[in-house]
Amino acid sequence: MHGAVHDRGGWPTEAPIDRAEHELADWEVLVDALVGALSRNGVMNVDELRRGIESMPPEAYEQAAYYERWLYSAELILTEKGVLEPGELDRRPAS
Amino acid sequence: MTFAPGQRVRVATRTPRGHHRTPGYVKGKAGTVARLHGKFTNPETRAHGGDGLPRQELYLVAFDEGGFRLYVDVFEHWLEEAE
Numbered sequence: 529m530h531g532a533v534h535d536r537g538g539w540p541t542e543a544p545i546d547r548a549e550h551e552l553a554d555w556e557v558l559v560d561a562l563v564g565a566l567s568r569n570g571v572m573n574v575d576e577l578r579r580g581i582e583s584m585p586p587e588a589y590e591q592a593a594y595y596e597r598w599l600y601s602a603e604l605i606l607t608e609k610g611v612l613e614p615g616e617l618d619r620r621p622a623s
Numbered sequence: 624m625t626f627a628p629g630q631r632v633r634v635a636t637r638t639p640r641g642h643h644r645t646p647g648y649v650k651g652k653a654g655t656v657a658r659l660h661g662k663f664t665n666p667e668t669r670a671h672g673g674d675g676l677p678r679q680e681l682y683l684v685a686f687d688e689g690g691f692r693l694y695v696d697v698f699e700h701w702l703e704e705a706e
Contacts, residue, residue: 532638535646535647537646537647537648538646538647538648573669575642575666575667575669575670575675576669576670576671576672578642578666578670579641579642579670579671582642609672
């Protein structure tokens with residue numbers, strides 16, 4: 529049974545498992561800290577984070593790095609809750 | 624209802640919209656209750672801003688597939704009694 533893109537346990541594959549360690553970039557550490565702070569302060573929880581990640585279009589999900597998925601979801605959930613205005617993060621770097 | 628260790632159970636095959644924590648590879652499969660973990664808030668309602676109450680019993684369920692024994696945590700509302 530093939531479910532949604534994130535529900536991939538048991539998918540047939542011949543590809544080897546990538547066990548390589550990699551350094552986290554600064555932005556990845558910041559995203560982790562941001563979502564942790566939002567969670568501890570009751571703004572969003574881990575199940576909302578997961579729902580947001582799982583709602584990504586499959587192609588975007590496949591192309592996104594782990595913390596890019598977190599950032600996508602945090603922006604979605606915070607926009608749903610009215611903490612962010614729609615498109616607010618996109619406008620900020622330009623100002 | 625509450626299941627007991629050793630009891631046979633089958634996992635529902637539904638695919639609700641939104642978040643749920645039952646992996647596709649155990650849906651429709653029969654397994655054996657190995658352990659009761661206790662009651663936990665429901666992630667399916669918490670994922671939509673709810674409080675996750677009432678708490679749902681979470682089970683460790685053993686599935687025997689392809690020569691392997693696989694253990695998966697499954698919430699009670701995903702399980703029904705199996706033969």
